[in-house]
Amino acid sequence: MRIAIAGAGAVGRSIAQELVSDGHQVMLIERDRAHFDPGAVEQAEWVQADACELSSLEDAGMQLCDVVIAATGDDKVNLVVSLLAKTEFAVRRVVARVNDPTNEWLFTESWGVDVAVSTPRILAAMVEEAVTVGDVVRLLTLRQGQANLVEITLDDKTSVAGQPVSSLRLPRDAALVTILRGGRVIVPQPDDTLEGGDELLFVATAAVELEIRTALGY
Structure with a gap:
């Protein structure tokens, strides 16, 4: 894929290095x-230009990009870049960095954003995930808030420990996608047995997050 990254600070360079290593x-x-x-x-x-100027983006060839990542340290700039990428250049996928969590509500489809990544929120979620057992931790918001990636860590006291995955009675708008067990990543099968210490990752709507917790015996 051809990917444009607006902002070549530490974050932008790190993303670029990863993507180049993957062959993009x-x-x-x-x-x-x-x-x-x-x-x-x-x-x-490398292009030295103002990513908020339409003519600069045209000269850079943004219309040829499959993905645009707005990764500057300024939320206003990231919003403008996202809007231009989507409305002027019809870029298929736009990912935007959110620097200030209070601005998250702006990073929606209305501004051309397909995926908003809030670094402070992700770091907070990682802390919660590391120390919380039995509570639902939201790791990532998907599809402009239509669904979330959430995690819950099981302990030995939960009623589902020792039971097969097929025994779970999950709400309609929730799906178990991965079980993390030690150093393993397990794609859950109906006959797989749940164990205390398992970290379960779900994709679910916000409305059913508490129902997931109930289904796991909490």
């Missing part, structure tokens, strides 16, 4: 001369 064509767009360092990710195409 990456273009980094950076306005600030201090952050313009082609040697940092040599395999990427």
Whole structure:
């Protein structure tokens, strides 16, 4: 895929390096001369331009990109880049970085955002996930809030410990997608037995998150 990243700071460069390593064509767009360092990710195409200017994006060839990632440290810039990518260049997938959690409500389809990634919220979720047993922890919001990736860690006291996956009576809008057990990633099968210490990952709507907890015996 051809992917454009607006913002070549530490976050943008790190994303670019990962994507280049995976074989994607990456273009980094950076306005600030201090952050313009082609040697940092040599395999990427570097463009020194203002990602909020339509003409600059046209010259850079954003219309040829499959994905745009707005990764600057300024939420206003990320919103403008997202809107231009979606409305002016019909980019299929737009991912935007949210720097200030209070601005999350803006990062929606109305601004051209397909996926909003809030670093503070993810870090908070990781802390909760590391120390919480028996509670639902929301890790990631998907599809503009239509569904979430949530996690719950089982303990030995829950009634489902020792029971097969098929015994779970999950709500309609929830699906168990992965079981993390030690160093293993398990794709759940009906006959797999649940164990204390398992971390269960679900995709579910917000409305049924508490029902998931009840289904797991909490």
